[in-house]
Amino acid sequence: MKKPPFLQLAFFFILFSAGALATQAYMPDLKKQITDTYATLKSNPEPAIHVETPQPIKLELPAPRIILPIPEGIITKEYDKHLYAGENNGFGLIEDESHFKKLIEEQKLELVNHGAGYEVMALTHSHPYITPYSKIVLEGLGQAFQTQTDKDSFFTITSVTRTPEQQTSLKRRNRNATSGISSHSYGVSFDISYIRFNGKKGSNRAAQKKLEMILNEFQESDKIFFIKERKQSCYHITVR
Numbered sequence: 001m002k003k004p005p006f007l008q009l010a011f012f013f014i015l016f017s018a019g020a021l022a023t024q025a026y027m028p029d030l031k032k033q034i035t036d037t038y039a040t041l042k043s044n045p046e047p048a049i050h051v052e053t054p055q056p057i058k059l060e061l062p063a064p065r066i067i068l069p070i071p072e073g074i075i076t077k078e079y080d081k082h083l084y085a086g087e088n089n090g091f092g093l094i095e096d097e098s099h100f101k102k103l104i105e106e107q108k109l110e111l112v113n114h115g116a117g118y119e120v121m122a123l124t125h126s127h128p129y130i131t132p133y134s135k136i137v138l139e140g141l142g143q144a145f146q147t148q149t150d151k152d153s154f155f156t157i158t159s160v161t162r163t164p165e166q167q168t169s170l171k172r173r174n175r176n177a178t179s180g181i182s183s184h185s186y187g188v189s190f191d192i193s194y195i196r197f198n199g200k201k202g203s204n205r206a207a208q209k210k211l212e213m214i215l216n217e218f219q220e221s222d223k224i225f226f227i228k229e230r231k232q233s234c235y236h237i238t239v240r
Contacts (some may be wrong), residue, residue, distance in 0.1 A: 082225050127161050128157075
């Protein structure tokens with residue numbers, strides 16, 4: 001193998017030495033630049049990325065009003081509590097259709113057809129009107145139901161306020177209907193089906209269980225009374 005000429009070796013050595021000297025000269029500057037950059041970043045750190053923690057849903061439910069204690073001795077059946085609450089909650093018994101219309105004009109009854117967590121089905125023997133406070137409680141039930149299920153879920157209301165004439169007519173049609181005065185005739189009662197959820201008729205044990213849990217919570221907080229009516233497949237609810 002032919003050895004490289006002496007001049008080529010000398011030239012290569014000179015270039016290598018120059019490169020090494022340049023590197024040595026540059027390294028302190030590079031080190032100083034890195035040190036300065038780090039100090040700047042340390043003194044002026046970038047703002048931390050703030051990730052909001054989801055807050056639990058808080059339902060604004062109406063506070064219990066002054067609840068009249070139920071006198072001992074007059075309540076012989078569970079339904080008597082509903083009648084007592086109706087008689088002592090609001091404006092009293094709705095006498096007839098003209099009285100019913102007057103209460104609407106005076107804004108003592110408010111329309112309910114649908115809202116968050118609930119809808120009112122087409123009614124034949126009652127009117128979709130209840131007292132303002134009863135509507136607040138109903139909306140609280142709907143919101144609570146959606147919280148326990150999902151934002152699109154809803155239950156179905158099958159009966160609301162009836163005049164005495166409507167109650168009599170219903171009794172002729174349905175032998176299971178209450179005889180005489182009904183708590184539905186005070187504007188504070190409504191029925192929620194436990195076989196109709198999300199617009200579909202049929203058994204839905206999961207939804208029914210959650211709805212009944214919510215009703216129990218509202219009853220324990222003195223907002224409602226409720227009875228499970230098995231023949232009608234509904235929960236009869238009276239606002240206190």
